[in-house]
Amino acid sequence: VSDQRTSNLIIFGFTGDLSKRKLFPALYHLMLDGLLDKHFEIIATTRRDVDLEKFKKELKGFIEDNNDNKCDDLVLDNLISNVKLLRMDVSNPDDFNILQKTLETQDVACSVGHTRLFYFAVPPIMFSGIISSMVGVGLHKSSDAPNRLLIEKPFGHNLQSAQELCDLMGMHFEEDSIYRIDHYLAKDTVQNLLHVRFFNMIFRQVWNQESIESIVITAIESIDIQGRSGFYEHTGALRDMIQSHLLQVLALVTMEQPKDFEVESVREKRLKALKGLRLVDIGTAKRGQYQGYRFEVGNPESVVETYAELNVRLMSDEWSGSMDLPPVAFKLRAGKALDHKEASIVITFRDHSIPNILIITMQPEEGFHLKIATRKPGLDNNQTEMINLSYHYDQTEEEKHEAYEKILLDVIKGDQTLFPSSEEVLTNWRLIEPVLKYWRDNSHGLAFYEKGSSLPIK
Ligand SMILES: NC(=O)c1ccc[n+]([C@@H]2O[C@H](COP(=O)([O-])OP(=O)(O)OC[C@H]3O[C@@H](n4cnc5c(N)ncnc54)[C@H](OP(=O)(O)O)[C@@H]3O)[C@@H](O)[C@H]2O)c1
Numbered sequence: 107v108s109d110q111r112t113s114n115l116i117i118f119g120f121t122g123d124l125s126k127r128k129l130f131p132a133l134y135h136l137m138l139d140g141l142l143d144k145h146f147e148i149i150a151t152t153r154r155d156v157d158l159e160k161f162k163k164e165l166k167g168f169i170e171d172n173n174d175n176k177c178d179d180l181v182l183d184n185l186i187s188n189v190k191l192l193r194m195d196v197s198n199p200d201d202f203n204i205l206q207k208t209l210e211t212q213d214v215a216c217s218v219g220h221t222r223l224f225y226f227a228v229p230p231i232m233f234s235g236i237i238s239s240m241v242g243v244g245l246h247k248s249s250d251a252p253n254r255l256l257i258e259k260p261f262g263h264n265l266q267s268a269q270e271l272c273d274l275m276g277m278h279f280e281e282d283s284i285y286r287i288d289h290y291l292a293k294d295t296v297q298n299l300l301h302v303r304f305f306n307m308i309f310r311q312v313w314n315q316e317s318i319e320s321i322v323i324t325a326i327e328s329i330d331i332q333g334r335s336g337f338y339e340h341t342g343a344l345r346d347m348i349q350s351h352l353l354q355v356l357a358l359v360t361m362e363q364p365k366d367f368e369v370e371s372v373r374e375k376r377l378k379a380l381k382g383l384r385l386v387d388i389g390t391a392k393r394g395q396y397q398g399y400r401f402e403v404g405n406p407e408s409v410v411e412t413y414a415e416l417n418v419r420l421m422s423d424e425w426s427g428s429m430d431l432p433p434v435a436f437k438l439r440a441g442k443a444l445d446h447k448e449a450s451i452v453i454t455f456r457d458h459s460i461p462n463i464l465i466i467t468m469q470p471e472e473g474f475h476l477k478i479a480t481r482k483p484g485l486d487n488n489q490t491e492m493i494n495l496s497y498h499y500d501q502t503e504e505e506k507h508e509a510y511e512k513i514l515l516d517v518i519k520g521d522q523t524l525f526p527s528s529e530e531v532l533t534n535w536r537l538i539e540p541v542l543k544y545w546r547d548n549s550h551g552l553a554f555y556e557k558g559s560s561l562p563i564k
Pocket of ligand 1: 128
């Protein structure tokens with residue numbers, strides 16, 4: 107493991123759900139695979155007493171539940187022994203002196219410079235306060251090794267707040283030190299999109315308006331908001347899922363081939379695709395709320411959507427350039443408390459009574475399924491039947507890695523390819539802003555659906 111991976115991870119929000127369910131399991135697996143440097147240290151900031159032994163027990167249970175009951179105690183002990191608890195309240199600027207001193211002491215004690223990774227695992231409303239407090243004590247200036255910020259989504263609450271956050275960060279940090287996390291982009295299937303598209307002639311030839319009729323990107327869950335009413339009342343499905351994950355996936359599905367797979371080239375083409383998106387007609391944007399939501403959040407008037415659906419077009423030669431054909435129809439939809447869990451991209455090809463369909467699944471399992479029309483077998487038969495060519499990642503011998511492992515490794519290496527740029531995030535907000543405004547100004551049009559309903563929500 108190179109010196110490049112000698113890092114300090116400073117966590118704001120150590121006691122939160124994300125830290126327990128995503129961040130620490132990922133750190134455990136990286137350590138298990140020998141991918142963390144032995145100098146790797148974790149500074150966990152907390153505003154209350156934390157019992158690390160209790161945390162370790164919970165983490166062990168979580169790792170076992172998701173790993174065939176297996177957990178290597180030695181690795182887990184090692185991981186937890188690298189955690190240094192630091193009592194501070196991140197909403198209090200003065201407390202950042204404590205952090206600054208701790209990091210300074212560590213730098214003096216250590217011969218190699220540590221890359222400082224600041225992980226913002228706190229409610230988004232706290233992001234700008236933390237940035238200002240870091241600047242206040244000089245933590246924005248790098249020592250002899252770079253600072254990197256890992257910012258969880260949602261990045262901003264609307265276009266204005268996202269722009270303000272970008273401006274604030276841009277004033278004190280270089281763009282190449284800001285990692286806006288969109289864990290969908292780190293999923294194996296999603297990373298594979300560019301390979302499948304650009305390294306296979308059969309897909310390269312048909313990935314356009316002439317051959318494709320529609321692309322539907324779905325991310326639905328059977329679980330409800332699970333008590334996270336504070337977060338959800340402030341967010342809703344459009345902001346939570348479509349503004350970030352689904353638009354970024356759409357960018358990968360539709361972007362032009364980059365000249366190489368370096369960060370600048372990939373980001374440039376993703377951004378171009380996102381900039382070409384237009385809402386079909388604001389009235390076709392749908393929203394729904396599951397019955398019982400208002401009671402759960404204690405707000406009888408709530409119009410927050412637990413289901414959202416957006417129809418868009420992409421203005422480009424490939425996707426809408428031909429006047430002889432309708433432009434490719436893109437639909438993005440996300441929701442909670444539906445009849446099953448699914449995250450998928452469904453690509454329907456044109457020009458057949460029984461269309462060919464390519465389904466790329468991201469959840470519950472990752473894989474590719476191609477439905478093609480064939481002649482039904484038999485001696486005297488000319489009927490067509492669909493057959494399904496399927497590949498699941500579970501079939502591979504390769505060990506599976508969670509998205510957060512890839513995220514952490516890329517941040518340690520300094521590779522920003524899988525992280526949206528500020529321009530990408532702002533472009534996404536520009537697209538959905540009119541819908542947010544339309545829904546705010548028009549209280550009608552909210553469909554109520556029963557928990558466990560199936561799509562489409564009417
Ligand atoms: N959970 C997920 O699966 C998930 C997925 C994607 C993105 N995210 C994003 O990740 C971030 C964290 O989410 P979460 O689900 O982990 O939230 P959470 O469970 O509510 O945890 C929030 C964390 O912030 C800490 N915090 C709040 N106010 C603080 C203060 N004044 N001083 C110090 N610490 C404070 C909390 O500490 P206390 O324990 O002391 O209250 C807690 O550790 C959010 O931006 C969220 O949108 C979460």
